[in-house]
Amino acid sequence: MEKYLEMIRMRFLMMLAYRTDYYTGILIYSINIGAYYFLWNAIYGEKSSIEGLTSIQMTTYVAIAWMARAFYFNNIDREIALEIKEGKVAIELIRPYNYLGMKTMQGLGEGIFRFFFFSVPGMILVALIFPIQVPHHPASWGLFGLSLLLSFIINTQINLLTGITAFFFYNNAGLIRAKRVIIDLFSGLILPISFYPFWAQDIMKYLPFQGISYIPSMIFTNGFTGGEIVYALLQQSVWVLVLLVPIRLLWTAAKKQLIIQGG
Amino acid sequence: MFYVTMFFQYMSQYMKTRLEYRADLVVEMISDLLNQTVNLVFILVVFGHTQFLSGWSRDEIIFIYGFFLIPFALFSSFFNIWDFNERYIVKGEMDRILTRPIHSLFQVILERMELESLFGVVTGLVIVMYAGTSLNLSINWYDPFLFILFAIGGALAYAAIFIAIASIGFWSDAKTSIMPMMYNIGNYGRYPVDIYNKVIRFLLTWVLPFAFVGVYPAAYFLGKKEWYAFSFATPLIGIIFFMLAILIWNKGVRKYRGAGN
Numbered sequence: 424m425e426k427y428l429e430m431i432r433m434r435f436l437m438m439l440a441y442r443t444d445y446y447t448g449i450l451i452y453s454i455n456i457g458a459y460y461f462l463w464n465a466i467y468g469e470k471s472s473i474e475g476l477t478s479i480q481m482t483t484y485v486a487i488a489w490m491a492r493a494f495y496f497n498n499i500d501r502e503i504a505l506e507i508k509e510g511k512v513a514i515e516l517i518r519p520y521n522y523l524g525m526k527t528m529q530g531l532g533e534g535i536f537r538f539f540f541f542s543v544p545g546m547i548l549v550a551l552i553f554p555i556q557v558p559h560h561p562a563s564w565g566l567f568g569l570s571l572l573l574s575f576i577i578n579t580q581i582n583l584l585t586g587i588t589a590f591f592f593y594n595n596a597g598l599i600r601a602k603r604v605i606i607d608l609f610s611g612l613i614l615p616i617s618f619y620p621f622w623a624q625d626i627m628k629y630l631p632f633q634g635i636s637y638i639p640s641m642i643f644t645n646g647f648t649g650g651e652i653v654y655a656l657l658q659q660s661v662w663v664l665v666l667l668v669p670i671r672l673l674w675t676a677a678k679k680q681l682i683i684q685g686g
Numbered sequence: 687m688f689y690v691t692m693f694f695q696y697m698s699q700y701m702k703t704r705l706e707y708r709a710d711l712v713v714e715m716i717s718d719l720l721n722q723t724v725n726l727v728f729i730l731v732v733f734g735h736t737q738f739l740s741g742w743s744r745d746e747i748i749f750i751y752g753f754f755l756i757p758f759a760l761f762s763s764f765f766n767i768w769d770f771n772e773r774y775i776v777k778g779e780m781d782r783i784l785t786r787p788i789h790s791l792f793q794v795i796l797e798r799m800e801l802e803s804l805f806g807v808v809t810g811l812v813i814v815m816y817a818g819t820s821l822n823l824s825i826n827w828y829d830p831f832l833f834i835l836f837a838i839g840g841a842l843a844y845a846a847i848f849i850a851i852a853s854i855g856f857w858s859d860a861k862t863s864i865m866p867m868m869y870n871i872g873n874y875g876r877y878p879v880d881i882y883n884k885v886i887r888f889l890l891t892w893v894l895p896f897a898f899v900g901v902y903p904a905a906y907f908l909g910k911k912e913w914y915a916f917s918f919a920t921p922l923i924g925i926i927f928f929m930l931a932i933l934i935w936n937k938g939v940r941k942y943r944g945a946g947n
Contacts, residue, residue, distance in 0.1 A: 444863065447862075447863035447864075447866070447867060448863075450867060451863070451866060451867055451870050454867060454870045454871055455870055455873075458870075458873055458874055458877075461877075461881050461882050461883075461886070462732075462739075462877060462881060464881070465739045465740045465877075465881035466732055466735065466736050466739060467736075468736065468738075468740075470736070473735050473736075474735070594709075594710075596710075596713060597713035597716065597717065600713070600717040600720070601716075601717070601720060604717070604720040604721065604723070604724055607724055608724055608727060613724070613728055614727075614728060614731055614732075618731055618732070618734070618735065619731055620731070620734060
């Protein structure tokens, strides 16, 4: 356990060394939030609410969805692919830790860093510029926190899965890009799931992606209430467990498949 | 004339290298297509909930988006200079560029071409034609020419902004992230400017003329008479901003002292 905590700490410190990069990152996210803010305002026009969300809730949704993304987002799929390509994975595999566990912890270290240096100040900045409504109830904050953690786990699991495919395909850059597009669309980052036509919603119900952005954002904006929150959190937890299976299977297959060239 | 032959020589070299790795090329095109799909899905889904966006219909918004893709593709193919600072200034590559017999900016452009982005022109045209047909737009004999003129004007405006920002590198080689910021601001030009407030509208028109890449020129083909003045200003704005950017670049080159010792 200690070595994993050390992994988180190392990654955190590494990120801290390059913290100036993040100030512009906050600005970029704010620019994006701004674009969607104006767009949604125009979409709402005279309407007071669409699909149960008022225009202020929608602005809040956009803001929190982007700022939460700073926390759950990581590039470990690319890192894994690169380590496989360069053959570094051979050394990683003989080290006394679980490779995938270690990658997850690195992702978490990155996430914790961005949470404090990106999401929190970013959210404060955005709240000053745009009319948004943060939850009043402390319980909502707690539930949101829990949901955000689950969203990190789901996103990381999907990244691990995508990363491992490099064992089989050698070049999985295309797959990584496709994954990113799918997550943008189906996670609820650019559009709340409830806005999609029903047939699309029916498909997305059976996919893990809405656990990444839609569920935490809806909890934060009070778009979900009571039972809906419990159901949503359960849904996220189930996906966390279910996704362990393909990771396990693919990882075992990958280790058998592995050929390290040179030495 | 020398410039033209140089251009075609670099272009044929480029094709040779790229066609060696066809799979990568296909992957890149597909991922571009996927990105455009995300944006289109957004528009389609949103218009499931509203009829008009500040008075613009769904197909009009799609038309604007399709038009935007064309100058943007031209820009990304030839003005791929977002990493100019790191690639040329910090690494001292600019010294080499200055020894070449052609204008330094032209040399950089030749080296950084990314012709596969031109595929975006095809995607853009398909989207424009689809939207145009469902809007029953009438086409005059001179419209195709105006279309080309406006697309080039838009691409020049886009390029001007990025050339001016790349030139900052001549004065300070400190790492800035203005470039990625500009790419994000550029997205504002994909939607009608009347959805933004006055300050942003002013900025997008006169300071960072991204509105001349999408909405303004597209408004002409959509028959939006109130925007015609802006539509016809597109080539002019493109040329003026481009010339200003070249002036800044040239000034910067004179100022450039090299990164080496």
